[in-house]
Amino acid sequence: MKSSVPRGKTVYAIGDIHGRSDMLDELLWRIKDDAGSLYDAKLIFLGDYVDRGPDSRGVLDRLISLGQDHEDAVFLKGNHEALLLDFLAEPEDLSHWVEWGGAETLESYGLSTVGKDWRTLAEEFCEAAPKSHLEFLNKLKLTHIEGDYLFVHAGVRPGAPLEDQTEEDLIWIRKRFHNAAPDSRPDYVVVHGHTPTDKPEDAGWRIGVDTGACYGGLLTAVALKDNSRRFLSVKDR
DSSP states (O other), X not given: OOOXXXXXXXXXXXXXXXXXXXXXXXXXXXXXXXXSSGGGEEEEEOSOOSSSSSOHXXXXXXXXXXXXXXXXXXXXXXXXXXXXXXXXXXXXXXXXXXXXXXXXXXXXXXXXXXTOOHHHHHHHHHHHSOHHHHHHHHTOBSEEEETTEEEESSXXXXXXXXXXXXXXXXXXXXXXXXXXOGGGSOSSEEEEOSSOOSSOEEOSSEEEOOOOGGGTSEEEEEEEETTEEEEEEEEOO
C-alpha cells in the first residue's frame, strides 16, 4: 500500500517501552542521529510505557520532559496505562494489574506489595507518584492521524468507522484486527504496538512495532517520510 506523511515531515512512531528507560534513551539517540535533531522529528509514542520493565517511573519522567520540549509530540494510551488508571480507581476489582506487570511499576516508585491490601497500594501510589505523572496518564490520546497513517496502540475493529471504535477496541484488540479481511480494513495504514513480535512487521496495510523490549527483545520505531518506511531498533543489553 503506497501511503505518505505530509511533505517535509519525518514521523517516528515508537513501540511499547514497558519500563525500559535505558532502551528508550538509546532509541531517542538513534532517532536524533537519524533526523539530525529531535526538533526535526515528529515523535509519536504508541502506549504501554509502564509495567514489566524495571523503570516505569523513569520512562514517564523522560516522556513528560520530552513533551515539554516538543509540544507537538504525541502520546497515545496503551492497555497497561488503562489498567493502572483502573487500578487506582477500583483497586479491589483490578488487582490482577499487579500480576500483569504492575508490581514492577509500583517498585519503580519505591513501593512494595508485601503485606498490603489493594486499596492501600493504590493510595500509596497516588502519594508517591508526582502530580505530573498522573496528569500525563490522564491526558493520553487514543488515536492520531498523520497523512495516510492512523496511529493507535493495538489496532481497530474491522469494518467499523473510526468514530465508532471503542477504547477497548483501540487498546486491546489483537487477532480480529490482524486477520481482518481486505474489504473490512480501514482507509488508513495502521501503525500499532501491543502484540510483540521478534522483529517489526510491515504488512502493507498495517505496521507493528512492538518488538518485546521488556522480554529481552528490541525497542523499535518506524520512520515515515514522504512515502517511505524504515525501522530503527535498539537491542536489550
